[in-house]
Amino acid sequence: MTHPTEHRLTEAEIAALYQEHGEELRRFLWGVVGDWSQIQDIIQTTFHKLVEVGHETQPESRKAWLFQVAYREALADRRKKGTQKKVLGQLQEIQPEPTSVNDDPLVRAEMTASIREAIQQLSPDLQQVLRMRIYEDKTFIQIAEELDIPLGTALGRMRNAMHKLRGKLAWTQRDT
Structure with a gap:
């Protein structure tokens, strides 16, 4: 052979x-x-x-x-770009409508810091799936295979992460 x-x-x-x-x-x-x-x-x-x-x-x-x-x-x-656009759109829904105040670099920096802080408050499992999907552009199938978890679990973790981020970031917005 x-x-x-x-x-x-x-x-x-x-x-x-x-x-x-x-x-x-x-x-x-x-x-x-x-x-x-x-x-x-x-x-x-x-x-x-x-x-x-x-x-x-x-x-x-x-x-x-x-x-x-x-x-x-x-x-x-x-497809990757469409997914990124969708996720970014979901994250933008959390934030207030753009105004002249949001164009301020200091406000944007504060928002970015709030998002990073909210992500750090997620459990390691949720952070891992979120980072793999958004920052590494991996499909949910790839994520499931790499983490050796069922596809439904990968999808559920992403959905859970987005839900928790919306809650944390909505709370942050009310405080300001």
């Missing part, structure tokens, strides 16, 4: 595929995400996957495989 690494694509093969399809992938991804910095990240991830598992693809189907991987990565990136 041969070892799988013996059949991995060579650097020259990967470079040739990048040279042949890189620009076309960029144009394709521009239509999907419309942000050059994201496109570069997605292409890097796509070719990283090519390095890892590209040898398992048929040479005649590698172009289609590259486009499929890039498209899936773009969609995953869009």
